[in-house]
Amino acid sequence: MLLIFQLAIILLASKLAGDLSVKLRQPAVLGKLLIGIILGPAVLGLITRTDTLEEISQIGVILLMFIAGLETDTGEFKRSGKASAYVGLAGIVVPLGIGYWVGVLLGMSALNAVFLGLLLSATSVSISVQALKELGHLKSREGTTILGAAVIDDVVVIIALAFVMSMAGGDIDLGMMVLKKVLFFAGAILVGWKIVPWILRRFAPLKVTEAVVSAGLIICFLYAYMAEYTGVAAIIGAYAAGVAISLTNYKHEVTGKVETISYAVFVPVFFTSIGVKVEFEGISSQIGLIAGLSIVAILTKLVGAAIGAKAAGFNWRSAMGIGAAMVSRGEVALIIAAIGQEAGLVDGQMFAVLVVVVLITTIVTPPMMKLFFKQKTAAVEGGVQ
Structure with missing residues (x-):
């Protein structure tokens, strides 16, 4: 019964926080992130972290992607390939280099400092x-560049992480790690080209309710699972599934129904649960370190990705808008931090600091994007969902 109450509160x-955020001329998502902090253990304690809530949140981010x-x-996506590569790689090199330097200044070993740079x-x-x-920019050249850069970023960082972990003595086969990722992307393209349209055509005539939408969700979850299984983030798999279905005649039917399901329950839980993870206990003595690392995390990704975008021909x-969109470290960095703690590359105190830094980068991203991206009037398709 506790879960039901928590869902109702969330x-x-x-919804109220998102509406208020829009009235204050900020993206609705900012209000949803902040209300999570207020509802969570950091302030009111109405919502607590549970495994079930975490699973619902995971479904939310998968559906969002x-x-x-x-x-x-997809036409714009292909045209943005060069720009995505520039943004993705420049957005790795700058945080990695400066993050390593900061780690050395903090007295870390070379390997631990490299890990900090990778996390950033x-x-x-x-x-x-x-x-x-x-803001109405998801389908723009900037939007597709950001999405493509995120895919490149994820793959490069995870492969680099595998290399670092192998040096740290972890039982990791780097060659196998790379091979599994190559197989995933090759398989995702082949399945998307030949099998996804076939599945949707076979489901369409079934005499059951919402057969096509169910087929779309099955494809989404299988892609996400296989991505996670091969070491690629589940959100990248979900995004690839969406792209595959977008090339079929069932795109609009699946999109409309999945948006209704997602924004009614799962996506709000995802946004709010990020704020719920914030806990202020025991970090008061680390405020200086948190502030310093947060500034480094924000500026290195903002500047690095912006330089890449400028080199690709953007004004x-x-x-800067593209750079701002790449600032959020989100669940990807939290997973990396947890891996680092388990491998002994970060201690418990530094882990707590990094969690707060990651959450800060996530919270500042929407207002930064609002600053650089002009809102398109036609664009309230995402609205206050």
Whole structure:
């Protein structure tokens, strides 16, 4: 019964907070993130972290990225390949180099400092996707560049992490790690080209309710599972599934129904649960370190990705908007931090600091994007969902 009460509180509070955020001329997602902090252990304690709530949140982010894939303009995506590579790689090199230098200044060993740089290089655009949607830029050249850069970022950082872990003595076969990722992307393309349309055509005539939408969700979850299984983030798999379905005649039917399901329950839980993870206990003595690392995390990704975007031909305003969208480290960096703690590359105190830094980068991303991206009037398709 506790879960039911928590869901009711989350849905009510996230919708009201999102509406208030829009009235204050900020993306709705910012209000949803902040209300999570207020509802969670850090302030009111009405919502506590549970495994079930975490699973619902995971479904929320998977569906959010699935929708982003469904709404991707594949023609623009192909044209943005060069720009995505520039943004993705520049957005890794700058945080990695400066993060390593900061780690050395903090007295870390070379390997631990490299790990810190890698963690700061990670990107999770799940929050940025919603902000882009609300601002009307998800289907723009900037939007597709950001999504492509996120895929590149994820693959490069995870492979680099595997290399670092193997040096740290972890039982990791780097060659196998790379091979599994190559097989995933090759398989995702082949399945998306030949099998996904066939599955949807076979489901369409079935005499059951919402057969096509169910087929779309089956494809989404299988892609996400296989991505996670091969060491690629589940959100990248979900995004790939969305892109595959966007190339079929069932795109609009799946998109409309999945948006209804997602924004009614799962996505609000995801946004709010990020804020719920914030706990202020025991970190008061680390405020200086948190502030310093947060500034480094924000500026290195913002500047690095913006330089890459500028080199790809964007004007400075668009380049800074792209850089801002890449700032959020989200769940990808939290997973990397947990791996590092388990391998002894970060201690418990530094882990707590990094969690707060990751959450800060996530919370500042929507208002930064709002600053650089002009809102398109037609764009309230994401609205206050």
